[in-house]
Amino acid sequence: MSRQASGLWAWFLQRATAIYLMLFILYVLQHMIFHAPADHAAWQAWVAQPLVSLGGLLFFASLLLHAWVGIRDVIIDYVHPTAIRVSVLTVIGFVLVGCAAWVLQIIILAQIA
Numbered sequence: 811m812s813r814q815a816s817g818l819w820a821w822f823l824q825r826a827t828a829i830y831l832m833l834f835i836l837y838v839l840q841h842m843i844f845h846a847p848a849d850h851a852a853w854q855a856w857v858a859q860p861l862v863s864l865g866g867l868l869f870f871a872s873l874l875l876h877a878w879v880g881i882r883d884v885i886i887d888y889v890h891p892t893a894i895r896v897s898v899l900t901v902i903g904f905v906l907v908g909c910a911a912w913v914l915q916i917i918i919l920a921q922i923a
Contacts, residue, residue, distance in 0.1 A: 820879050820882075820883060823875060823876075823879050824876060824879050824880065827872040827873070827875050827876035827879075828876060830868065830869070830872045831869065831872055831873060831876060834865055834866075834868075834869045834872075837865070841856075854920055857917075857920045858920045858921055863917055863920065863921060866917060867913070867914075867917055870909075870910070870913040871910070874906050874909060874910055877906060878902070878903070878906055881902055882899060882902075885898055885899055885902070
């Protein structure tokens with residue numbers, strides 16, 4: 811992909827992830843309003859359902875991607891020294907990868923229990 815099209819790809823990813831995030835949040839709100847779990851066991855059973863787990867996994871992947879694209883664009887636009895920009899982006903990347911590992915752990919433990 812050319813450098814000219816990379817901005818369009820980032821724009822598309824930002825919009826696509828925002829749409830999925832909104833739809834999943836609406837789904838969870840609808841579920842909580844009409845079928846709220848009575849206790850922790852019911853909540854855990856709901857999260858352990860395969861489609862809910864997959865939706866949650868896609869939600870957090872979309873959230874992390876959405877965050878990365880947004881933060882990356884802000885850093886690239888406003889942090890001009892290259893060394894600082896690369897350092898900040900590296901730290902943010904590690905934080906987001908750590909968050910992804912944490913989400914995977916939560917979803918896997920919900921499946922096991």
